[in-house]
Amino acid sequence: MTIRAEIEDQFRQVAVEYDRRLAPLTDNLELLNSGLDSLCFAVVVVRLERALGIDPFSASEDAAFPVTFGQFVSLYEHAAK
Amino acid sequence: MNMRQSSPLSLRDAVSKADEDPEPFIAGLNSSVALRDAVTASVLDGRGEEFHRRSVLVCTEDQLSAALALFELDGFARRIVLYPPDLSLDHISGVAASAEVDAIVTDKMIECADPIPTVRVTRCPKNIVSRHDKCSSTIHTEWVLLTSGTLGKPKLVVHDFASLTGAIGFGGRSGGRVVWSTFYDIRRYGGLQIFLRAVLTGASLVLSDASEPPADFLARAGKCGVTHISGTPSHWRRAMMTPASTRINPRCVRLSGEIVDEVILRRLKATYPQARIVHAFATTEAGVAFEVADGSAGVPAEVLDNTPGIEMKVVDGTLRIRSDRTADRYLGADVPVLKDADGFVDTGDILEMREGRHYFAGRRDGRINVGGFKVHPEEVEAVINRHPEVEMSLVRTRKNPIIGAVVVADVVLRSHSKPVDCDLSALRNDILHLCRAALSAHKVPAAINIVSSLAVAESGKMMRSHA
Numbered sequence: 001m002t003i004r005a006e007i008e009d010q011f012r013q014v015a016v017e018y019d020r021r022l023a024p025l026t027d028n029l030e031l032l033n034s035g036l037d038s039l040c041f042a043v044v045v046v047r048l049e050r051a052l053g054i055d056p057f058s059a060s061e062d063a064a065f066p067v068t069f070g071q072f073v074s075l076y077e078h079a080a081k
Numbered sequence: 082m083n084m085r086q087s088s089p090l091s092l093r094d095a096v097s098k099a100d101e102d103p104e105p106f107i108a109g110l111n112s113s114v115a116l117r118d119a120v121t122a123s124v125l126d127g128r129g130e131e132f133h134r135r136s137v138l139v140c141t142e143d144q145l146s147a148a149l150a151l152f153e154l155d156g157f158a159r160r161i162v163l164y165p166p167d168l169s170l171d172h173i174s175g176v177a178a179s180a181e182v183d184a185i186v187t188d189k190m191i192e193c194a195d196p197i198p199t200v201r202v203t204r205c206p207k208n209i210v211s212r213h214d215k216c217s218s219t220i221h222t223e224w225v226l227l228t229s230g231t232l233g234k235p236k237l238v239v240h241d242f243a244s245l246t247g248a249i250g251f252g253g254r255s256g257g258r259v260v261w262s263t264f265y266d267i268r269r270y271g272g273l274q275i276f277l278r279a280v281l282t283g284a285s286l287v288l289s290d291a292s293e294p295p296a297d298f299l300a301r302a303g304k305c306g307v308t309h310i311s312g313t314p315s316h317w318r319r320a321m322m323t324p325a326s327t328r329i330n331p332r333c334v335r336l337s338g339e340i341v342d343e344v345i346l347r348r349l350k351a352t353y354p355q356a357r358i359v360h361a362f363a364t365t366e367a368g369v370a371f372e373v374a375d376g377s378a379g380v381p382a383e384v385l386d387n388t389p390g391i392e393m394k395v396v397d398g399t400l401r402i403r404s405d406r407t408a409d410r411y412l413g414a415d416v417p418v419l420k421d422a423d424g425f426v427d428t429g430d431i432l433e434m435r436e437g438r439h440y441f442a443g444r445r446d447g448r449i450n451v452g453g454f455k456v457h458p459e460e461v462e463a464v465i466n467r468h469p470e471v472e473m474s475l476v477r478t479r480k481n482p483i484i485g486a487v488v489v490a491d492v493v494l495r496s497h498s499k500p501v502d503c504d505l506s507a508l509r510n511d512i513l514h515l516c517r518a519a520l521s522a523h524k525v526p527a528a529i530n531i532v533s534s535l536a537v538a539e540s541g542k543m544m545r546s547h548a
Contacts, residue, residue, distance in 0.1 A: 017513065018522060031322055032295055038319045038452060039522055042483045046527040057482035064348065065322050065482065 003052060003080055004073050010047045014040050027070025034069065054079045091156025091222065091242060093120045097283030101258070105283050108305055109145030110290035116280060124149040124202050125186060131198070132158045134220065135184040138177060138197075140164035142188050144267055144288045146202045148276060150186050155222050155242060158184075162225040162237070163268040166291060167454075169521070172235055179237050179413030180225055225412060226270055228365045229455045237412035238365045238419070247390075247406035248369035249278050259284035262302045264312030264320075265453075266291070270365040271338050275311050284309075296325035303328035311335035314345045315452035315484040321348055329353075335372075336360040338453045339485050340441045343378045350376065366419055367426040368406030379438035394425070395432050399445050401425040443478070447545040451523040452484035458545070461488060461526065464519045468512050470494050475535050476526065477545070490526040493535055505531055 001009070008025050011034070015022035020035045031041065049055040056079035057065075066072040096116065097105075105116040114122065123129055124146050137158045141147045147163070154161050162180045164173070174193050176182070185191060185199040224245060227235040261279040265272030267288065279286035287305045289298050299320060302310065310331050312320070317336060320326045334349050334356045341360040349358050361372040362380070371388045373380055385393045385400075392403040403425045410419050420426050429446055432439040449456040458476035465474040472493045478486045492512065509529040516525045536544040 017517065030296075030324070032319070038315060038322075038484050039487075041322075042452075042481045042487045043527040045481060045483065046479065046487055046489065050528060058480070065318065067322060067324060 003076050006051050007044075007048065007073055007076060010044050010051065011036065014043050014047070018043075025069050027068060027073070029069040030067060031069060031072060048076065052076065052080065090219075092277075092280070093152050094156065095242070095246070096120050096152075096280050101283050103258075105279075105285045107145065107148055107280075107285070108287045108301075109143065110288070110293055110301075112145060114145065114149065116283070116285070119149055119152055119280075122149055123153055125153055125200050126202075128200055129153050129157065131200070132184050132186075134159045136160035136162065136180055136182045137184045137186060138162045138164055138173075138180070138182045139268075140170075140173070140185060140187045140189060140191060141202060142166060143202075144290065146188060148267060148288070150202070151276075154186075155224075156220055158222055159220060160223040160225060163227065163273070165227055165268045166266060167521070168227060168235060176227065176235060176237065223409075226268075226273070226365050226408075228270075229457070236416065239409045239412055240368075241409065244368060244406050244408065245273065246277055246281060247404065248274070248363075249281050257308075258306075259309055260287065260305055260307045261285065262287035262289070262305070262307045262310045264289050264298075264310075264316035265338075270363065271311065271313075274363065274369060295319055296323040299323065299325040300328045303330070307331055309333040309335070311337065313338040313453040313485075314341055315339060317345055317349060318483055318485075321345075321352065326352055331356050333357045333359065337363055339450050341378050346376060346378060364426075364428055364430075366408050367402040367428050368404060368408065370402050370404070370406075377438070379435075379440040380432075382434070382437055382439065385439060392425075395439075396427075398431050398433075400428045400430050400432050402428060447477075449476075449478040449486055449488055451486055451488060454521075454523040456488055456524050458488075461490065461516065461520060461524050464516050465490055465492060465512055465526075465529075468515055470508060471512070472496070473535060475545070479527070481527075487527040488524060489528045489530065491530045491532045491535060493532055 011022060011025060015035060018040050020040060022035045023029055023033060045057065054076055056075045066075055106113050107116060107119055132154055135158050137154055139147050139150050139161060160180060162176065162182060170191065173191055177193055177197060182197060185197050186202060187199060188202050221241060224240045226238045226240065228238055229235055261275050261284050263272050263275040267273050267276040276286060287302050287307055307329050308331055310329065314336055331353055334353055337360065346358060357374060358376060359372050359374045363369040370391050370393065371384050373384060390404055394401050407426050408419055411417060429444050431442045431445055433442045447458050449458065461476040462474045465471055472495045474490050474492045476488055476490045479489045481487045512529050513525065
């Protein structure tokens with residue numbers, strides 16, 4: 001599974017668990033308009049670390065939190081290199 | 082300075098009467114009330130007299146309704162009990178019994194074990210009428226704030242007007258027009274402080290709304306000309322996730338309620354270069370203690386030693402505070418003592434000293450702060466342990482870049498339970514399902530780790546590490 005596919009999977013899974021309506025996951029989608037709230041994003045980050053073995057936020061404390069879904073994916077793809 | 086002796090008796094007596102142009106206001110999501118009207122208005126349908134000397138539970142969805150009810154009740158009711166909007170209504174009967182509630186102000190459908198006289202309010206400002214009090218403000222009203230206790234049962238913390246306003250100067254102010262806003266709800270201590278600060282200094286106030294997306298709130302706050310704004314680090318991290326963060330241009334940004342790190346301070350300074358960035362320490366029990374404005378995380382040692390009116394010391398690793406801003410006591414049967422014999426409140430917050438600064442390092446009781454909400458590990462463990470395949474569990478904190486910390490659980494399965502890998506995932510989901518059914522969202526573990534054993538101390542208790 002690609003990193004993007006794994007991220008999309010976790011977004012969908014968390015949306016179901018927390019009963020949120022998820023917007024279509026396009027690169028330009030602003031994360032705060034995705035239907036997920038802060039708690040959901042926090043859970044996504046924890047689940048992705050388990051699934052991918054990557055936590056780009058702890059790798060760099062100064063990493064600005066991404067605003068769009070595309071930036072979120074890029075952050076993980078970059079951290080995986 | 083002893084604020085108690087010089088402070089006005091009630092909220093409406095204390096509201097700044099200074100003429101301001103433009104006129105100060107309190108703005109909710111869909112409506113706004115001029116401060117001078119808020120003082121004389123009635124959201125209680127003109128029935129304020131019925132609350133004289135009563136213990137009144139204020140339980141509304143709408144913050145503006147609650148704010149206006151406070152003007153009407155303080156100095157008039159015997160006790161005001163502020164029910165936070167995020168607290169399950171399951172606790173209403175227990176809270177009402179502990180606080181001897183004999184009147185309710187609400188816009189919800191509430192069922193109590195024993196029926197209590199109730200005044201229904203609707204969303205402001207439709208139901209505001211002029212108030213014609215026959216009684217003057219003569220009663221020393223108790224203000225009761227709720228905090229989460231162990232096993233989810235709220236603790237009732239008693240303040241009065243003087244202790245709540247001890248950190249706020251009364252009357253006028255200087256330095257231009259001030260418009261406050263806060264991500265907090267004013268039914269919580271942090272939000273109530275901002276509400277009081279605004280109305281006592283003749284500033285305007287923009288209330289947040291739980292139903293409003295962060296970007297919309299920031300845009301609304303920007304439109305109202307917000308100059309001062311407060312929230313937890315988690316509130317601010319979320320705000321930084323939206324381009325709308327630049328819709329406000331504050332002169333002062335205030336953080337409290339959670340441990341502040343260098344990352345969020347740097348990001349706030351980069352986003353609001355003109356703003357004074359302050360992080361403050363306050364708890365519902367200990368009151369407002371101090372603020373740090375030097376742009377760094379942690380607390381300079383001299384702040385603990387030399388904050389006027391506040392005595393602070395570290396005993397057995399935790400911060401103890403004595404001042405006239407601390408709460409008086411907890412309400413109810415079998416409640417802990419809030420202050421020690423010398424009047425110090427033990428905050429339970431562990432402080433560690435590094436290079437001349439104190440740093441917060443978690444809670445002695447293991448309590449976890451998830452985005453400003455308290456989580457007691459024991460409460461979550463009790464739910465997980467109900468699962469038939471679970472032998473024992475340990476709930477702990479995990480640092481998180483978005484909300485500061487999340488809850489994760491280490492779970493030991495019963496010896497007969499040897500699920501193969503494919504079953505583990507189903508088992509984890511099953512445990513999470515159980516948690517979601519019994520706990521509010523911030524208490525549900527972000528991850529379940531199946532482990533072979535957990536460390537148990539000689540006392541027989543599980544080893545918990547703080548922070």
